[in-house]
Amino acid sequence: MHRTKVKIVEEALDANNTIARANRDDFERAGVKVVNFMSAPGAGKTALLERVVDQLPGVRVGVLEGDVQGSMDADRLATLHVPVTQLNTDPSFGGECHLDANMVRTALPDLPLDEIDLLVIENVGNLVCPAEFKVGEDARIMVSAITEGEEKPLKYPLMFRACELVLINKIDLLPHLDFDLDRFLHNLDAVNPGVARMLVSARTGEGVEQWRDWLTRLGSDVQVAV
Amino acid sequence: MHELSLSSAIVNTVVKHAAGRRVSVVNLRVGALRQVVPDTLEFYFEFVARGTVCEGATLEQELTPARLRCGDCDSEWAIEMPVFMCPRCGPGASIEIASGDEFEVESIEVEEAECIAPR
Numbered sequence: 001m002h003r004t005k006v007k008i009v010e011e012a013l014d015a016n017n018t019i020a021r022a023n024r025d026d027f028e029r030a031g032v033k034v035v036n037f038m039s040a041p042g043a044g045k046t047a048l049l050e051r052v053v054d055q056l057p058g059v060r061v062g063v064l065e066g067d068v069q070g071s072m073d074a075d076r077l078a079t080l081h082v083p084v085t086q087l088n089t090d091p092s093f094g095g096e097c098h099l100d101a102n103m104v105r106t107a108l109p110d111l112p113l114d115e116i117d118l119l120v121i122e123n124v125g126n127l128v129c130p131a132e133f134k135v136g137e138d139a140r141i142m143v144s145a146i147t148e149g150e151e152k153p154l155k156y157p158l159m160f161r162a163c164e165l166v167l168i169n170k171i172d173l174l175p176h177l178d179f180d181l182d183r184f185l186h187n188l189d190a191v192n193p194g195v196a197r198m199l200v201s202a203r204t205g206e207g208v209e210q211w212r213d214w215l216t217r218l219g220s221d222v223q224v225a226v
Numbered sequence: 227m228h229e230l231s232l233s234s235a236i237v238n239t240v241v242k243h244a245a246g247r248r249v250s251v252v253n254l255r256v257g258a259l260r261q262v263v264p265d266t267l268e269f270y271f272e273f274v275a276r277g278t279v280c281e282g283a284t285l286e287q288e289l290t291p292a293r294l295r296c297g298d299c300d301s302e303w304a305i306e307m308p309v310f311m312c313p314r315c316g317p318g319a320s321i322e323i324a325s326g327d328e329f330e331v332e333s334i335e336v337e338e339a340e341c342i343a344p345r
Contacts, residue, residue: 008240011329012331190307
């Protein structure tokens with residue numbers, strides 16, 4: 001026996017990226033725009049979706065709901081009469097803490113792609129792993145709640161750099177917290193200079209309209225300014 | 227915590243290129259911006275490699291520092307904190323990552339049987 005060195009130089013996530021491209025091609029063929037919606041657990045992804053999914057003029061929305069287990073979020077959204085498909089990472093995918101391109105691929109047959117214009121993929125709540133795994137999306141949106149503090153962009157640069165739009169949620173709590181919004185925005189601009197951001201409150205509805213407009217433009221295939 | 231999935235990605239990539247040969251070393255290049263914890267990656271790699279041609283292989287991690295380049299003034303500098311701003315030009319200048327976002331299998335060492343020359 002002897003040892004041979006084999007030169008490879010290949011991005012280890014190439015396999016995922018290849019499947020993501022295949023997903024993207026399928027979505028494009030079906031005329032569906034796709035959003036990968038990400039945040040830490042409890043930042044308000046589902047609450048923000050409840051505010052918009054049935055209210056985009058001329059845009060039919062579908063949701064792919066990613067969770068480790070359970071269908072609580074999907075059940076909430078289903079009451080709004082939009083098609084919701086549940087994708088659990090446990091046990092089929094070993095309880096993964098994020099969605100990857102292959103998981104989304106397995107869900108494709110269950111998605112009513114000919115009945116929707118915009119698919120929102122609500123990722124598993126997590127600020128690290130989802131940033132690494134493209135799933136075939138057109139845009140990545142992340143939610144950062146002000147209860148998470150000002151330093152999150154500096155602690156999770158991978159996630160904050162991976163998105164085209166940051167929703168800063170729970171701003172109705174601003175008067176009750178020590179959260180320094182300027183410092184958060186300063187940190188955000190350090191990590192992802194000039195990234196689009198919106199101040200919103202899923203609870204009061206403040207600022208939600210501009211997000212609704214952003215999604216409507218994306219879903220109607222109008223170029224979104226990012 | 228993403229080290230588990232990243233380990234699977236490494237093993238899949240290596241298995242593809244090993245073409246059935248037993249792998250003794252995997253040389254990986256990891257950029258500082260990938261937020262990978264080397265010890266955790268090694269731990270999961272050993273676990274995920276079991277039952278594949280990578281079982282028992284050593285995972286060598288070359289850590290590449292985070293360096294940025296300014297598209298406006300062409301200067302290059304190293305960063306400790308994730309601040310994507312040119313120290314000379316300030317905000318607004320276009321910033322590229324010169325190094326530090328790699329996560330690639332650079333090479334592997336495989337064991338091959340000696341060729342037996344035909345008589």
